Amino acid sequence: SQKIEQNSEALNIQEGKTATLTCNYTNYSPAYLQWYRQDPGRGPVFLLLIRENEKEKRKERLKVTFDTTLKQSLFHITASQPADSATYLCALDKGSNYQLIWGAGTKLIIKP
């Protein structure tokens, strides 16, 4: 079955630097991959969606890449700020059944 791996350890980044988070999956390549942000005690908030035929997607300081050969998506935050500190989740389609599979998330800490 499809599995998602995200860095389980928190990622500490200095303010102003680029933060890069990884989402690896096994088995088949999803048609769509989404990234969400979750703050403690709150519901996830959608950030970006990338399709299998797209190599890269950008939105302001955010960039997502999708490498179907490596079975990996990278999520970048440039010019990081303390307000970017949160847990970032990736989710991808299961290929059927309308269901998304969610990664456990990576906690990002941006230090001033």
Add this chain to the structure above:
Amino acid sequence: DSGVTQTPKHLITATGQRVTLRCSPRSGDLSVYWYQQSLDQGLQFLIQYYNGEERAKGNILERFSAQQFPDLHSELNLSSLELGDSALYFCASSVAGEYWDTQYFGPGTRLTVL
């Protein structure tokens, strides 16, 4: 504000009891999803409805049930509660319930079972 509302915000109850969590989706969204998130755990998909019909089922326990009503609001019923059911329960909605749809999450209901 996502436009998805959930009530109640907090719920404290005892083992063996039954509770009902309520969710109102964003205006215009036809699909509702329920998720469970235990402390420091990832999101666990429970169940999805689309326009009143069950569309997908995840790891939902037999003690749990849900439904979506004609006005599209949804309820998640949890019965014979156990300590391990303590968690944040999120409802999300999307326009058409397709896996490329953006899911809009509510603020969650924090359930504590004592």
